[in-house]
Amino acid sequence: MTAIDRSVVEHVAALARIGLTEEEIVRFTGQLAVVLDAVGKLAEVDTASIEPTASVLPLVNVMREDVVRHGLSHEAALANAPSTDGEFFRVQATLEER
Amino acid sequence: MDLPRTIVDAAAVLRRREASSRELTEAALERVARDPHNAWLTRAEANALAQADAADLRLAAGEAPLLCGVPWACKDIIGTKGVETTAGSRILKGYVPPYSATVVDRLDASGAVMLGKTNLDEFAMGSSNENSAFGAVTNPWDHGRVPGGSSGGSAVAVAAGQAVFALGTDTGGSIRQPAALCGVTGMKPTYGRVSRSGVVAFASSLDQVGPFAASVEDAAIICEALFGHDPLDATTLPLPAEDLRRELTAGVRGMRLGVPREYFVKGMEPGVEKAVRATLAVYAELGAELVEVSLPSTDRGLAVYYVLQPAEASANLARYDGVRFGLRVEGPDLVETYRRTRGAGFGPEVKRRIILGTYALSAGYYDAYYGQAQKVRTVIKREFDAVFQKVDALLTPTSPGVAFVLGAKANDPLAMYLNDIYTLPVNIAGLPGISIPCGLSEGLPVGLQIIANSYREATLFRVAAAYERATEHHRSRPPAALGQRAAA
Numbered sequence: 001m002t003a004i005d006r007s008v009v010e011h012v013a014a015l016a017r018i019g020l021t022e023e024e025i026v027r028f029t030g031q032l033a034v035v036l037d038a039v040g041k042l043a044e045v046d047t048a049s050i051e052p053t054a055s056v057l058p059l060v061n062v063m064r065e066d067v068v069r070h071g072l073s074h075e076a077a078l079a080n081a082p083s084t085d086g087e088f089f090r091v092q093a094t095l096e097e098r
Numbered sequence: 099m100d101l102p103r104t105i106v107d108a109a110a111v112l113r114r115r116e117a118s119s120r121e122l123t124e125a126a127l128e129r130v131a132r133d134p135h136n137a138w139l140t141r142a143e144a145n146a147l148a149q150a151d152a153a154d155l156r157l158a159a160g161e162a163p164l165l166c167g168v169p170w171a172c173k174d175i176i177g178t179k180g181v182e183t184t185a186g187s188r189i190l191k192g193y194v195p196p197y198s199a200t201v202v203d204r205l206d207a208s209g210a211v212m213l214g215k216t217n218l219d220e221f222a223m224g225s226s227n228e229n230s231a232f233g234a235v236t237n238p239w240d241h242g243r244v245p246g247g248s249s250g251g252s253a254v255a256v257a258a259g260q261a262v263f264a265l266g267t268d269t270g271g272s273i274r275q276p277a278a279l280c281g282v283t284g285m286k287p288t289y290g291r292v293s294r295s296g297v298v299a300f301a302s303s304l305d306q307v308g309p310f311a312a313s314v315e316d317a318a319i320i321c322e323a324l325f326g327h328d329p330l331d332a333t334t335l336p337l338p339a340e341d342l343r344r345e346l347t348a349g350v351r352g353m354r355l356g357v358p359r360e361y362f363v364k365g366m367e368p369g370v371e372k373a374v375r376a377t378l379a380v381y382a383e384l385g386a387e388l389v390e391v392s393l394p395s396t397d398r399g400l401a402v403y404y405v406l407q408p409a410e411a412s413a414n415l416a417r418y419d420g421v422r423f424g425l426r427v428e429g430p431d432l433v434e435t436y437r438r439t440r441g442a443g444f445g446p447e448v449k450r451r452i453i454l455g456t457y458a459l460s461a462g463y464y465d466a467y468y469g470q471a472q473k474v475r476t477v478i479k480r481e482f483d484a485v486f487q488k489v490d491a492l493l494t495p496t497s498p499g500v501a502f503v504l505g506a507k508a509n510d511p512l513a514m515y516l517n518d519i520y521t522l523p524v525n526i527a528g529l530p531g532i533s534i535p536c537g538l539s540e541g542l543p544v545g546l547q548i549i550a551n552s553y554r555e556a557t558l559f560r561v562a563a564a565y566e567r568a569t570e571h572h573r574s575r576p577p578a579a580l581g582q583r584a585a586a
Contacts, residue, residue: 009453016412016456017419017433018449019441028450031511035454038512039401042470045477052472053479055303055333056528056552057290062332076196080423089421092432 004033099125101169101259105316108168108262112157119157119167123150123211126169129260130213135236135245137254139174140215142181149211156209164319166209171261173252174215175222176307177296178202181212185298186220186230186248189418189425189443199296200328201265201307208323213261216251220445221415222272222300224248225517228508229447236504237280238576239542243501246276246517249310253280256310257576263320264310269301270403271497271521273308274533278496278545281535281574283562284310285317288552289528290335293328301410302333304403304525313572314534314562318342321555337553345560347567351385355561356489360396361520366498369539374495377536377546377565381493384564389489393481398474399523404515405458405471406526412455418443450511479527486551491561494520496533496545520547530555534562535571543574 009029013020020028071077074087083090099121102108111117123146130138146169153167172178175185177195179202184190198206205212219229227235227250235250237243238258245254249266253276256264266273268286277284286308294305309320322343327336357378362371382388420426420439427438444452458467485492497517507514524531529549536546546565550558566572 008457012453012457012460015460016452017416017436017440018444018452019434019437020449021441024446024449027446028453031450032454032457034512035404035515036457039404039467039471041398041401042405042474043466045395045398045470045474047470047473047477050473050476052469053475054472056479057333057335059290059333059335064329072196077422079196080193082420082424082426091421092428092435094432 004029004036101125101129102262103259103312105164105168105262105311105319106313109164112167119150119153119211120147122167123147123169123213126213126261133258133260134241135238135254135258136233137217137235137251137258137260138214139184139186139217139232139251140182142178142212142214145181146211146213149206153209153211163208163323165205165323167211168262169211169213170205171214171216171252171255171264172202172212173218173249173264173266175218175267175298176202176265177298178212178215181215183215183298184232185222186218186232187443187445187448188231189439190423191425193423195296197296200293200330201324202296204323216249216255216264218251219248220448221298221411222248222267222269223411223447223451225271225275225514226502226507227251227276228504229445231445234504237501239281239501243503243542244279246279246497246501248272250276252310253277253282253284256280256282256312259575262312263316265307266310267297267300267305267307268525269304270407270525271518273310274521274531274545274547275497275517277310277533279501279543281543281576282310282312283314283317283532283534283572284308285321285532286524286530287321287325287555288530290333291555292324293331293334295328295330299414301407302414303410304407314532314559314566315343315346317532318346318559340556342556342559345556346563348560349384350381350561350564353386353491353561354389354489355381355386356389356391356485356492358391358393358396358485358492358494360393361494365516366495367500367539370495370497370499370544373537373539373544374546378493380565380568384568391485391489391492393485393523395474395478395481396523399478399526400515400519402471402474402478402526403518403522404454405467406475408451408455409458409468410455412452412459415448415452475526478523482527482529490550490557492549494547494549496520496547500539500542500544524549528552530558532558532562534566535574536565537571538574
């Protein structure tokens with residue numbers, strides 16, 4: 001396990017697309033180290049022959065009939081959007097013109 | 099007018115025509131309007147009165163379900179069509195869902211009356227309700243103390259007699275722990291019993307909706323309305339409808355009840371241990387055989403939980419990007435818009451968990467954290483499976499302490515996380531658990547947690563009801579609620 005310093009927090013915050021203030025970076029660096037130290041206990045458990053549990057349910061491949069039904073109207077789906085354009089959510093361009 | 103304490107009482111009042119649903123609803127709304135605990139985020143008065151009038155017509159026609167006309171409170175992480183749903187977060191302020199959660203649809207169909215939406219820790223992340231973007235909630239037993247969390251508002255609504263029952267969600271104890279700290283009954287069903295469709299997702303392999311109530315019988319009545327397969331949630335099990343009250347009066351004579359020794363360790367307040375030990379003695383007097391059992395990996399539960407839950411949360415909360423709903427804080431380009439939106443919209447605990455979860459899932463650490471946590475989850479589940487070969491149910495404290503002073507743990511995440519050490523193994527293993535009032539310590543409520551094997555909710559209610567019949571603890575009311583009643 002790596003030592004946690006501010007570059008780790010900055011890297012992970014970038015992956016998670018969360019802007020942090022300087023104060024948050026400092027505080028989270030210390031707190032993340034404490035929590036990771038506590039969860040580091042997991043390494044002590046011998047799990048060489050143990051299968052992981054992703055879900056406790058005794059279900060695999062739930063199937064249903066392929067039935068057409070109404071979804072949300074455009075109007076309902078767009079009602080909470082911060083910015084719309086006709087029938088679309090409006091976002092900033094991600095491709096540059098050339 | 100006094101609001102009836104239980105669903106059973108309310109149903110009787112309505113059927114004897116002593117009050118209409120409109121009268122009960124108006125009385126409840128009036129108490130909600132005077133709520134001194136910040137337990138409510140949205141009052142849905144128009145919705146409630148319309149539902150009450152419809153319930154009165156249905157009651158007059160006869161053949162109405164027990165819940166018909168009974169006022170209830172909905173945790174604000176459960177989507178309600180046409181009624182703002184914020185999950186306690188700035189990022190969802192103003193969000194009005196275009197559809198209701200399946201659990202809300204089912205209560206609507208039963209004729210129950212939704213009064214409004216209750217306060218919670220942001221995205222259900224917390225054990226004190228102090229992480230709400232809309233202010234902390236106070237405990238009706240002592241205004242200087244927390245109600246527990248994350249479903250703090252729902253617990254207070256029932257404890258303070260503002261609603262007859264409430265719904266919460268429980269990912270690591272978020273129903274049972276606030277129920278314990280507020281002196282009411284709170285229950286988490288087996289994973290897969292209740293639909294999560296329309297509920298704001300937190301940690302999808304752990305989340306489950308469940309009831310707060312003033313009695314065990316009421317909790318069972320609510321579960322009967324909620325349980326069942328939902329085509330909109332593939333993780334709901336296709337089990338037949340079940341009478342969950344069939345064993346309520348069967349008693350515990352001859353039952354084997356396990357007491358896990360790992361749940362009585364240092365860190366528990368002496369007053370809590372004393373109350374829980376006294377409760378064990380009551381079960382022995384009632385004829386149950388108490389068996390000491392061992393769940394050796396209990397102390398790994400916290401570590402498993404604080405890897406899996408933030409990891410799942412970091413993925414689920416990726417949807418809050420300022421595009422389709424919620425807050426948007428515009429930046430010079432799309433990535434910067436995401437960063438600013440999420441930086442401004444999420445509170446500190448949510449950011450902390452997203453960062454922890456993203457770290458645990460990131461390249462180079464996935465196997466050591468997430469993969470290993472999933473394997474230790476298997477170990478914990480197997481230990482419960484083995485214990486339930488020997489006993490019918492387990493008796494434990496719900497929380498190591500009583501309600502703590504506001505702010506006492508706010509700057510120490512790990513101390514806060516330790517509130518849930520007795521409840522979160524139940525979510526890890528997907529089991530049903532209930533917290534019932536079992537006495538006071540320093541004038542504050544203590545909860546007994548009962549855990550049963552998967553799908554054995556009827557057994558859970560049987561064990562809980564036996565204690566409830568033998569004692570008066572479930573009738574204890576906070577001084578504040580009594581004061582509010584005297585003033586009314």
